[in-house]
Amino acid sequence: MAARRLCAAGFQVAVVEKCSGAGGRLSTVPLGSGLADSGAQFFTVRTLEFRREVDSWLAEGLVYEWSRGWSDGSLLVSPDDGFPRYAAKGGFSALAGRLAKQLDIHCSTRLSSISYVNGEWRALTESGDAWRSRAVIITPPVPQSLRLLEDGEVCLPENERVTLRSIRYAPCLCGLFLIDGRSRLPRPGALQRPGEAISWVSDNDAKGISPGARVLTVHASPVASDERWASDDAAVLRWMYGEIAPWIDTGTGLIASRLERWQYAVPVDIYPDRCFPSAHKGLLVFAGDAFDGPRVEGAALSGWAAAEAVIARL
Numbered sequence: 001m002a003a004r005r006l007c008a009a010g011f012q013v014a015v016v017e018k019c020s021g022a023g024g025r026l027s028t029v030p031l032g033s034g035l036a037d038s039g040a041q042f043f044t045v046r047t048l049e050f051r052r053e054v055d056s057w058l059a060e061g062l063v064y065e066w067s068r069g070w071s072d073g074s075l076l077v078s079p080d081d082g083f084p085r086y087a088a089k090g091g092f093s094a095l096a097g098r099l100a101k102q103l104d105i106h107c108s109t110r111l112s113s114i115s116y117v118n119g120e121w122r123a124l125t126e127s128g129d130a131w132r133s134r135a136v137i138i139t140p141p142v143p144q145s146l147r148l149l150e151d152g153e154v155c156l157p158e159n160e161r162v163t164l165r166s167i168r169y170a171p172c173l174c175g176l177f178l179i180d181g182r183s184r185l186p187r188p189g190a191l192q193r194p195g196e197a198i199s200w201v202s203d204n205d206a207k208g209i210s211p212g213a214r215v216l217t218v219h220a221s222p223v224a225s226d227e228r229w230a231s232d233d234a235a236v237l238r239w240m241y242g243e244i245a246p247w248i249d250t251g252t253g254l255i256a257s258r259l260e261r262w263q264y265a266v267p268v269d270i271y272p273d274r275c276f277p278s279a280h281k282g283l284l285v286f287a288g289d290a291f292d293g294p295r296v297e298g299a300a301l302s303g304w305a306a307a308e309a310v311i312a313r314l
């Protein structure tokens, strides 16, 4: 979102991404013949700015309204609270890929450090390539951003280090299960139980992103994820599959499963403004969902705010 706004304002922008595609925690992964959103499951709209953007995505057919409420685990019809939740056509990775299409994006490129040398930023990749720039917007989860700067020997003011180190995230263990039967999740195919060890279960076939292949996405709560983080994948998957038995038809077989580990899933202690421009003499702005909004909308608004902060200074 930051890069799109900067490009629209006429700046030359390179986006550097360690994964094979754009999106980060907007992530859709294959399992057997199916697909599943493994990170963000849906998004909401609370501000007018994001409303306008989402309306354009709706008009383009990139996203659709999935639901207006979730089952709390009951097999009865899900309640309608009148508040739309949106999903992306083909999964969230498809939306991210579409938004990144016009950008100069370098995927499968992991940065190892960011340094400030002779009045310019240098972002160094693991394979030894380097980008030079007048400004950096840094958007990984904040502990990872701070590590990149430390490895580049960038010295942030002490008060900034303290503030940024106080941003904390909760982990999430995410199990994906391809089954040969039907899920019993009531329409539109998901349940949400924030206080329980299994906090989310969704059926990606019912959601519309995995037609004909029933892949379930299962999220463990922050506490349950923390407790089981050290367990091996097979043990976590066994536990999860046992827990979701009430929402799967009896006699259903398990075809395949995989575990995704999100160490920095959602920020729990956030910074109260939409971005964090550093007082470092080089132009450096921290952004992402830890800045004023621990969800998809917050990350988008943060990206725009960071772009505006850069535009104002260049």
Ligand SMILES: Cc1cc2nc3c(=O)[nH]c(=O)nc-3n(C[C@H](O)[C@H](O)[C@H](O)COP(=O)(O)OP(=O)(O)OC[C@H]3O[C@@H](n4cnc5c(N)ncnc54)[C@H](O)[C@@H]3O)c2cc1C
Residues within 6 Å of the ligand: 016, 017, 018, 019, 022, 023, 024, 025, 026, 038, 039, 040, 041, 042, 043, 044, 109, 110, 111, 112, 139, 140, 141, 144, 148, 172, 174, 219, 262, 264, 265, 266, 287, 288, 289, 290, 294, 295, 296, 297, 299
């Ligand atoms: C399991 C889970 C469930 C969620 N559910 C919801 C939900 O239902 N609704 C909702 O609104 N939000 C949800 N969220 C939160 C939402 O996904 C995030 O708030 C949002 O996607 C964060 O976007 P971001 O751009 O700030 O960070 P990220 O998406 O994390 O982007 C950071 C990017 O930096 C890249 N990166 C990191 N280090 C490097 C490096 N060294 N070199 C190059 N690239 C690097 C990463 O690969 C990543 O692409 C969920 C998140 C998770 C994990």
